[in-house]
Amino acid sequence: QKEVEQNSGPLSVPEGAIASLNCTYSDRVSQSFFWYRQYSGKSPELIMSIYSNGDKEDGRFTAQLNKASQYVSLLIRDSQPSDSATYLCAVILGSGGGADGLTFGKGTHLIIQP
Amino acid sequence: NAGVTQTPKFQVLKTGQSMTLQCAQDMNHNSMYWYRQDPGMGLRLIYYSASEGTTDKGEVPNGYNVSRLNKREFSLRLESAAPSQTSVYFCASSGHHSNQPQHFGDGTRLSIL
Numbered sequence: 001q002k003e004v005e006q007n008s009g010p011l012s013v014p015e016g017a018i019a020s021l022n023c024t025y026s027d028r029v030s031q032s033f034f035w036y037r038q039y040s041g042k043s044p045e046l047i048m049s050i051y052s053n054g055d056k057e058d059g060r061f062t063a064q065l066n067k068a069s070q071y072v073s074l075l076i077r078d079s080q081p082s083d084s085a086t087y088l089c090a091v092i093l094g095s096g097g098g099a100d101g102l103t104f105g106k107g108t109h110l111i112i113q114p
Numbered sequence: 115n116a117g118v119t120q121t122p123k124f125q126v127l128k129t130g131q132s133m134t135l136q137c138a139q140d141m142n143h144n145s146m147y148w149y150r151q152d153p154g155m156g157l158r159l160i161y162y163s164a165s166e167g168t169t170d171k172g173e174v175p176n177g178y179n180v181s182r183l184n185k186r187e188f189s190l191r192l193e194s195a196a197p198s199q200t201s202v203y204f205c206a207s208s209g210h211h212s213n214q215p216q217h218f219g220d221g222t223r224l225s226i227l
Contacts, residue, residue, distance in 0.1 A: 043204055043218040044157070051213060088157070092213060101147055101159035101172050102216055113115040 004091050006105035013110040014113050019076040021108050023089030026070070033065055035074045037085045038107065042089055048074065079112045086110070116140050118219035120205050126225045127195045137205030145208045146188035147172075147216060148180065150201040154210050173210065174197040185212055195226045 003026045013019040021035075032051055036044035050056045050063040050072065062075040072091075076083055086109050090102040121136045135180045139146065147170075148160040159172030163182040177199060188207075192199055202223050206216040 034215050043220050046215050046217065049215045090157075090216075101162045102148075102157075103159075104157040106154070106156040 004089055004093075004103050004105040006038045006087075006089050006108050008106055009109040010111050011108055012113055013079050014112045015079060015081060017079055019079045019083065019110055019112070020112065021053045021074040021076075021087050021089075023072045023074075023091075023105055024070055025072070025089075025093065025103075027091075027093040028067075028070060030067075030070075030091050030093050033063070033072045034090040034102065035061075035063060035072075036090060036104075038088055038089040039085045047087075076110075081112045081114050082108060115197070118205055118207055118217055120203075120222050121221060123220065124223045125227065127192075128227050129195060129197060130203045131195050132191065132193050134192075134196065135203055135224075136187070137189065137219060138187045138207075139207040139217075140186065141207060141209070141217065142185070142206035143209050143217075145216075146182065147206040147208075148178075148188070148190045149204045149206065150174065150199075151204060151221075152201050160190065160203075180209075199227045200224060201227035 005024045038044045048063040050065045056063045060077045064073045086107040088107045089105040093103045107109045116138045144165045147162040149157045151157045161180040163169045166185045181189045204221045205219045208214045208216045
């Protein structure tokens with residue numbers, strides 16, 4: 001069965017520290033990976049997309065992809081209380097197009113402690 | 115800059131009633147999607163439409179029907195609502211290229227009594 005797995009948390013991180021969120025996926029040929037942030041009662045908001053092995057940085061956020069290990073991660077530097085949310089890992093499983101829909105992990109609840 | 119607009123935002127139905135959830139996007143996207151989000155289950159794909167005139171089943175299509183009315187609009191219909199369909203429903207859209215990220219509407223919170 002094709003799956004995306006995340007630790008549900010909660011993950012508690014002190015303000016100013018680095019938060020590290022992890023995700024594994026089951027389909028080796030997957031090509032497209034996304035991180036969404038979801039505040040309680042709100043809709044998912046796209047933070048990062050990554051398609052190639054290695055790191056991709058955008059402000060305080062860095063996405064890391066290792067296709068050989070079927071692993072994608074999100075680092076949040078200088079964590080702020082406003083980063084407290086649920087972070088969803090989403091994958092377009094298989095080698096097909098995005099019109100097949102995203103497969104989501106169940107999300108990691110991140111708490112930034114002031 | 116509306117993006118993806120869903121109506122209604124909240125709805126309470128009785129078991130057996132029908133209703134249609136509306137979704138419209140103004141980003142000229144080709145692909146549109148309906149997801150449901152349940153506690154402990156994450157987001158699951160119900161139906162999607164790769165382009166105007168086409169629709170396909172996702173992971174959990176039973177009990178739902180969809181219509182891609184035009185490029186902008188994609189509706190989700192519950193013909194005979196059941197308590198198991200109590201959920202938060204999200205519509206999303208994505209651009210022409212197959213690996214483009216999806217952008218979500220604000221959701222419809224639906225309760226079936």
